[in-house]
Amino acid sequence: MNRNLIRQxxxxxxxxxxxxxxxxxxxxxxxxxxxxxxxxxxxxxxxxYAGSMQYLMVSLLTSGASVISTALATLMVxxxxxxxxxxxxxxxxxAGARKPYLIFALTDETYSLVCHGDTPDGVDPHLFYFLVSxxxxxxxxxxxxxxxxxxxxxxxxxxxxxxAMTALFVTxxxxxxxxxxxxxxxxxxxxxxxxxxxxxxxxxxLIPSMILILAGLSLGRPVLDRxxxxxxxxxxxxxAGELPDRGEKASAGELPNPARRSMDSAPQxxxxxxxxxxxxxxxx
Amino acid sequence: MTDTRAVALIAVSAAVTALLRFLPFLxxxxxxxxxxxxxxxxxxxxxAIMGMLVVYCLRGVEPLVWPHGLPELLAxxxxxxxxxWRRNTLLSIAGGTxxxxxxxxxxxx
Numbered sequence: 001m002n003r004n005l006i007r008q009x010x011x012x013x014x015x016x017x018x019x020x021x022x023x024x025x026x027x028x029x030x031x032x033x034x035x036x037x038x039x040x041x042x043x044x045x046x047x048x049y050a051g052s053m054q055y056l057m058v059s060l061l062t063s064g065a066s067v068i069s070t071a072l073a074t075l076m077v078x079x080x081x082x083x084x085x086x087x088x089x090x091x092x093x094x095a096g097a098r099k100p101y102l103i104f105a106l107t108d109e110t111y112s113l114v115c116h117g118d119t120p121d122g123v124d125p126h127l128f129y130f131l132v133s134x135x136x137x138x139x140x141x142x143x144x145x146x147x148x149x150x151x152x153x154x155x156x157x158x159x160x161x162x163x164a165m166t167a168l169f170v171t172x173x174x175x176x177x178x179x180x181x182x183x184x185x186x187x188x189x190x191x192x193x194x195x196x197x198x199x200x201x202x203x204x205x206l207i208p209s210m211i212l213i214l215a216g217l218s219l220g221r222p223v224l225d226r227x228x229x230x231x232x233x234x235x236x237x238x239x240a241g242e243l244p245d246r247g248e249k250a251s252a253g254e255l256p257n258p259a260r261r262s263m264d265s266a267p268q269x270x271x272x273x274x275x276x277x278x279x280x281x282x283x284x
Numbered sequence: 285m286t287d288t289r290a291v292a293l294i295a296v297s298a299a300v301t302a303l304l305r306f307l308p309f310l311x312x313x314x315x316x317x318x319x320x321x322x323x324x325x326x327x328x329x330x331x332a333i334m335g336m337l338v339v340y341c342l343r344g345v346e347p348l349v350w351p352h353g354l355p356e357l358l359a360x361x362x363x364x365x366x367x368x369w370r371r372n373t374l375l376s377i378a379g380g381t382x383x384x385x386x387x388x389x390x391x392x393x
Contacts, residue, residue, distance in 0.1 A: 015377050047298040057297055061290055070293045074300035085308025087329040090318050103305050108337060115330040160385040163359060166341035167380040170363040171373050173334045185328040189335025202343040213332045225324050
């Protein structure tokens with residue numbers, strides 16, 4: 001592990017560093033103000049390590065929530081992590097002793113950095129992913145500890161700085177858009193989630209979105225799988241595991257159907273507009 | 285809330301989070317050869333998920349109430365525009381975030 005490698009890891013993780021220090025800081029302040037000081041903030045950032053869940057955890061702790069409701073809340077808020085695992089199974093194969101930590105530390109932001117899989121030449125990819133994951137958690141821990149220790153002394157108007165995370169995801173989204181010709185999955189992800197947000201509201205939309213995205217991508221596989229393969233410039237990442245195409249008769253228009261159907265049939269939720277919160281508030 | 289109870293809640297939340305992260309690997313990762321369906325999902329899911337995460341970040345926007353999500357819309361456009369222009373991740377994120385802060389602190393107060 002040389003200095004050059006560390007330098008490359010830091011350059012790769014700077015966007016997350018910015019966001020995590022800021023968001024971790026916010027979490028630290030919140031936790032400290034709720035009566036759960038530096039030790040508690042540290043423990044949550046080490047063991048839970050999921051941003052939006054930790055913000056919610058503070059209110060669960062102060063409201064005297066039960067073990068069951070805490071488990072259910074975690075299930076709802078963090079179910080999206082199932083997706084990250086599914087798409088990293090091939091990439092994390094053969095990671096050996098580092099694998100448990102790679103999986104444990106697979107947050108939204110770490111996922112957004114490793115799902116591309118571009119690692120520096122001559123570096124063991126799993127070592128690189130491991131360092132990226134580890135550095136990210138360090139940033140998060142440092143942020144939350146700092147927030148809990150010095151948070152109340154800060155006077156700088158930092159309102160809106162948490163937009164850094166939104167900006168990170170938009171950047172990755174644009175970057176992905178530029179590196180592929182097949183935009184159907186990206187467009188489907190946005191459209192399905194927006195429709196679910198309108199129908200189910202800001203607290204419940206994630207799980208229906210995930211189910212519909214999975215259904216849409218599965219139904220569209222005959223078309224999308226072919227496009228993935230004929231695409232130029234796409235590295236044959238999981239090439240070894242591929243089987244010949246099955247039927248290729250489904251039309252491209254088939255993909256967004258589940259979303260449309262749900263829009264037509266599902267009853268309109270009473271509060272179509274999500275509860276008031278400032279945009280880009282908190283994430284993992 | 286007593287400390288013991290707080291520790292229990294944190295432990296439960298940590299356990300459920302870890303379970304969600306490990307479950308796909310436990311269920312699907314054991315086979316020597318990953319099923320073609322999972323390989324396919326591994327290729328297309330990242331694009332869809334990133335779209336989902338962008339919407340997730342903006343879930344608090346209220347299009348029907350002033351300022352109608354304008355700060356978010358403008359800041360997201362700034363990030364995308366900067367990235368299309370320079371393709372420099374840091375510039376896109378820093379520029380977009382500063383833009384958003386200025387918008388909500390000085391313009392759409």
